[in-house]
Amino acid sequence: xxxxxxxxxxxxxxxxxxxxxxxxxxxxxxxxxxxxxxxxxxxxxxxxxxxxxxxxxxxxxxxxxxxxxxxxxxxxxxxxxxxxxxxxxxxxxxxxxxxxxxxxxxxxxxxxxxxxxxxxxxxxxxxxxxxxxxxxxxxxxxxxxxxxxxxxxxxxxxxxxxxxxxxxxxxxxxxxxxxxxxxxxxxxxxxxxxxxxxxxxxxxxxxxxxxxxxxxxxxxxxxxxxxxxxxxxxxxxxxxxxxxxxxxxxxxxxxxxxxxxxxxxxxxxxxxxxxxxxxxxxxxxxxxxxxxxxxxxxxxxxxxxxxxxxxxxxxxxxxxxxxxxxxxxxxxxxxxxxxxxxxxxxxxxxxxxxxxxxxxxxxxxxxxxxxxxxxxxxxxxxxxxxxxxxxxxxxxxxxxxxxxxxxxxxxxxxxxxxxxxxxxxxxxxxxxxxxxxxxxxxxxxxxxxxxxxxxxxxxxxxxxxxxxxxxxxxxxxxxxxxxxxx
Amino acid sequence: xxxxxxxxxxxxxxxxxxxxxxxxxxxxxxxxxxxxxxxxxxxxxxxxxxxxxxxxxxxxxxxxxxxxxxxxxxxxxxxxxxxxxxxxxxxxxxxxxxxxxxxxxxxxxxxxxxxxxxxxxxxxxxxxxxxxxxxxxxxxxxxxxxxxxxxxxxxxxxxxxxxxxxxxxxxxxxxxxxxxxxxxxxxxxxxxxxxxxxxxxxxxxxxxxxxxxxxxxxxxxxxxxxxxxxxxxxxxxxxxxxxxxxxxxxxxxxxxxxxxxxxxxxxxxxxxxxxxxxxxxxxxxxxxxxxxxxxxxxxxxxxxxxxxxxxxxxxxxxxxxxxxxxxxxxxxxxxxxxxxxxxxxxxxxxxxxxxxxxxxxxxxxxxxxxxxxxxxxxxxxxxxxxxxxxxxxxxxxxxxxxxxxxxxxxxxxxxxxxxxxxxxxxxxxxxxx
Numbered sequence: 054x055x056x057x058x059x060x061x062x063x064x065x066x067x068x069x070x071x072x073x074x075x076x077x078x079x080x081x082x083x084x085x086x087x088x089x090x091x092x093x094x095x096x097x098x099x100x101x102x103x104x105x106x107x108x109x110x111x112x113x114x115x116x117x118x119x120x121x122x123x124x125x126x127x128x129x130x131x132x133x134x135x136x137x138x139x140x141x142x143x144x145x146x147x148x149x150x151x152x153x154x155x156x157x158x159x160x161x162x163x164x165x166x167x168x169x170x171x172x173x174x175x176x177x178x179x180x181x182x183x184x185x186x187x188x189x190x191x192x193x194x195x196x197x198x199x200x201x202x203x204x205x206x207x208x209x210x211x212x213x214x215x216x217x218x219x220x221x222x223x224x225x226x227x228x229x230x231x232x233x234x235x236x237x238x239x240x241x242x243x244x245x246x247x248x249x250x251x252x253x254x255x256x257x258x259x260x261x262x263x264x265x266x267x268x269x270x271x272x273x274x275x276x277x278x279x280x281x282x283x284x285x286x287x288x289x290x291x292x293x294x295x296x297x298x299x300x301x302x303x304x305x306x307x308x309x310x311x312x313x314x315x316x317x318x319x320x321x322x323x324x325x326x327x328x329x330x331x332x333x334x335x336x337x338x339x340x341x342x343x344x345x346x347x348x349x350x351x352x353x354x355x356x357x358x359x360x361x362x363x364x365x366x367x368x369x370x371x372x373x374x375x376x377x378x379x380x381x382x383x384x385x386x387x388x389x390x391x392x393x394x395x396x397x398x399x400x401x402x403x404x405x406x407x408x409x410x411x412x413x414x415x416x417x418x419x420x421x422x423x424x425x426x427x428x429x430x431x432x433x434x435x436x437x438x439x440x441x442x443x444x445x446x447x448x449x450x451x452x453x454x455x456x457x458x459x460x461x462x463x464x465x466x467x468x469x470x471x472x473x474x475x476x477x478x479x480x481x482x483x484x485x486x487x488x489x490x491x492x493x494x495x496x497x498x499x500x501x502x503x504x505x506x507x508x509x510x511x512x513x514x515x516x517x518x519x520x521x522x523x524x525x526x527x528x529x530x531x532x533x534x535x536x537x538x539x
Numbered sequence: 540x541x542x543x544x545x546x547x548x549x550x551x552x553x554x555x556x557x558x559x560x561x562x563x564x565x566x567x568x569x570x571x572x573x574x575x576x577x578x579x580x581x582x583x584x585x586x587x588x589x590x591x592x593x594x595x596x597x598x599x600x601x602x603x604x605x606x607x608x609x610x611x612x613x614x615x616x617x618x619x620x621x622x623x624x625x626x627x628x629x630x631x632x633x634x635x636x637x638x639x640x641x642x643x644x645x646x647x648x649x650x651x652x653x654x655x656x657x658x659x660x661x662x663x664x665x666x667x668x669x670x671x672x673x674x675x676x677x678x679x680x681x682x683x684x685x686x687x688x689x690x691x692x693x694x695x696x697x698x699x700x701x702x703x704x705x706x707x708x709x710x711x712x713x714x715x716x717x718x719x720x721x722x723x724x725x726x727x728x729x730x731x732x733x734x735x736x737x738x739x740x741x742x743x744x745x746x747x748x749x750x751x752x753x754x755x756x757x758x759x760x761x762x763x764x765x766x767x768x769x770x771x772x773x774x775x776x777x778x779x780x781x782x783x784x785x786x787x788x789x790x791x792x793x794x795x796x797x798x799x800x801x802x803x804x805x806x807x808x809x810x811x812x813x814x815x816x817x818x819x820x821x822x823x824x825x826x827x828x829x830x831x832x833x834x835x836x837x838x839x840x841x842x843x844x845x846x847x848x849x850x851x852x853x854x855x856x857x858x859x860x861x862x863x864x865x866x867x868x869x870x871x872x873x874x875x876x877x878x879x880x881x882x883x884x885x886x887x888x889x890x891x892x893x894x895x896x897x898x899x900x901x902x903x904x905x906x907x908x909x910x911x912x913x914x915x916x917x918x919x920x921x922x923x924x925x926x927x928x929x930x931x932x933x934x935x936x937x938x939x940x941x942x943x944x945x946x947x948x949x950x951x952x953x954x955x956x957x958x959x960x961x962x963x964x965x966x967x968x969x970x971x972x
Contacts, residue, residue: 158922233945251700339779340754343779428696488702491684499949
């Protein structure tokens with residue numbers, strides 16, 4: 054037995070027969086993540102149930118030079134968990150124990166397969182919650198959140214996964230279990246925890262995550278404001294920020310996105326709106342009330358023709374339903390669509406939205422805009438019909454042009470979905486060769502053989518060659534007799 | 540090496556790091572000149588100096604040829620108020636960033652400390668409870684690598700997950716991975732109102748503040764031998780909201796509302812040439828950590844709200860609370876750096892002299908070693924770490940200043956990739972990196 058068969062035999066002996074899949078039909082289940090137009094059937098799927106088993110799988114991969122890809126719930130939107138055809142897909146969703154919840158330390162320790170929302174559910178009885186809330190929080194896993202440094206609607210005020218993870222146990226690409234960070238902040242040494250979060254599976258596999266729990270706010274107030282145009286809504290957003298208010302969230306949807314949401318979930322947003330803003334404030338009651346009045350006034354001053362205030366949790370949920378369902382809802386008004394994820398400085402919002410409109414019109418493609426207006430994170434939905442020849446290509450062109458607009462305005466090619474396989478080719482537009490080479494230095498420190506999620510994030514994987522001037526003494530290949538220097 | 544001659548000047552009497560004198564000093568004016576300097580300085584060992592407020596932190600360098608001073612790399616390049624970000628050169632004093640028009644970099648630091656130095660040392664203060672630390676506020680960075688390559692990471696927008704977050708790697712790296720020349724920070728609005736609540740209360744009462752709905756910006760403790768411990772809380776927000784919350788916190792702690800902080804607020808509890816230790820632990824373990832440190836004779840201050848404390852022993856390195864009779868002579872781990880390279884003409888009479896040759900210092904050495912050992916054990920029990928930030932010259936070389944660090948092997952591999960010849964701040968970092 055050689056190759057993948059040998060590896061399969063070794064893994065079956067190591068972690069159990071039923072935890073190793075090689076049947077093509079079973080493998081097909083894992084051929085894509087949330088970005089479904091990229092599909093690759095992995096050579097083997099491993100379903101470990103313990104950190105030790107994850108380490109065993111990675112060690113086996115390292116020993117045989119087999120690439121591996123870690124996958125959580127598979128909800129990622131950049132193809133970060135797209136399998137490798139000759140590699141092992143390590144599914145972490147069976148490591149799903151909430152190990153401990155310690156409100157007195159404002160920490161919880163969870164396994165990587167635990168669902169994001171379940172952390173909050175476990176903490177809520179104690180008066181705490183887990184702040185990062187990606188829209189997929191009902192199904193996405195904490196391990197995936199760590200890989201992608203997931204954000205969410207409320208990261209304007211609370212930050213991203215990286216601000217809420219204090220410790221990790223990871224399996225490095227050579228199969229070692231290493232602790233990074235811990236319960237307390239400011240672990241001495243390089244902040245390897247900080248670079249691991251958001252490294253999209255290219256530095257190893259997280260097997261245990263210590264997260265910070267946040268005190269539930271005393272009050273949450275949510276406002277929906279309808280405007281005639283996105284320009285007005287954008288101006289209102291800038292005014293709110295300029296007033297020194299930091300809302301928990303400021304979300305915007307344009308007319309096309311509203312149309313889609315209405316068709317899908319009947320959220321009942323004001324008719325005739327060219328844009329709606331959802332503004333949420335949370336915190337101590339007295340502060341929130343004062344700032345809420347200020348926000349309402351600013352919206353009205355910038356042209357809001359209707360504002361609604363959620364009277365209770367049910368009404369708040371209704372306001373959010375339209376926003377949170379927006380991606381899927383677009384399916385009601387278009388057979389196919391691309392979800393784009395880019396970031397611009399908030400102040401460039403009106404200009405960039407206008408340019409997106411021009412680019413879309415120029416290519417005869419419709420774009421629905423849904424975004425985190427507070428932090429300039431755009432999610433344009435480029436609509437097309439794959440059945441119509443040429444439309445898919447035009448949509449791709451528009452989608453790429455939007456990223457160029459983001460870079461041109463000093464922004465980023467991804468705010469929360471990650472680079473994955475989808476945007477690796479855009480990295481050189483944002484970073485110089487020297488910048489990318491520097492990232493490779495870190496990659497090579499963790500994964501000199503390039504086995505962890507190869508082909509993701511970086512456009513041209515480089516070999517982890519020795520540094521100029523570094524070679525001292527005899528080369529290992531020389532001393533082991535494999536090679537000679539003449 | 541004509542280029543090096545043009546870009547450097549001979550070092551003066553003050554160009555000393557941890558007792559080790561430099562040969563050369565350079566103060567580049569921009570990133571391009573810094574890159575030319577670093578390129579020309581191949582083969583030289585380098586330490587970077589900002590405002591010099593924390594130059595005594597960490598072990599001395601193993602070698603020191605060149606000090607790169609960032610005092611000419613100053614200025615706010617951009618303050619995009621509408622986007623709540625600023626781009627600054629690394630040598631910009633923090634005082635400037637604390638008073639941008641209507642906004643602030645919410646990172647506590649001495650006024651003379653520089654932006655780059657604060658990032659490199661991962662320094663923080665009371666307001667970390669609300670605003671986080673450098674790792675949370677830094678969104679972009681420009682670094683000259685030890686091989687002279689200019690490289691950027693992050694960007695100018697807060698929300699950005701493109702590529703590795705290398706800003707975090709450089710944060711707290713003590714200049715061992717390269718020279719930071721520019722930083723991009725996230726800013727916060729200056730709050731409309733603020734107030735302090737001061738109380739004589741045991742550290743355990745901090746939990747009452749955390750459990751309440753007070754949204755404190757800082758929650759600090761101060762404790763010392765023979766005195767009643769104190770808590771102080773900073774509240775920020777709207778005038779009415781701050782008034783209401785300050786009154787509520789004062790009621791919970793049986794304290795008083797004050798417009799001003801206590802005099803110990805954001806002041807590290809050690810004198811020059813004292814022994815200073817950073818202690819971290821889980822929140823629930825803060826009272827035990829404070830008790831252990833005070834029991835060992837330390838003054839303890841810091842963030843009871845985040846579990847980051849600072850313990851200071853008086854100068855001369857002799858913790859008063861410990862008894863010489865119970866001293867065990869073998870406690871101090873071996874030093875990673877040889878003290879013999881240090882200049883004997885340093886500021887302190889005992890600097891650079893092996894401890895066994897100075898009887899007074901010898902007991903100080905043993906006591907300091909015992910105190911650190913005690914604090915380290917307590918910090919580990921508490922789920923954290925004890926790092927000796929600074930120590931008297933005579934005892935510094937006998938202490939394992941950084942202590943045990945998880946993931947050290949990976950850190951060495953990172954260092955090897957970024958600085959294969961180990962020229963940048965050699966020996967200043969964890970595990971002798």
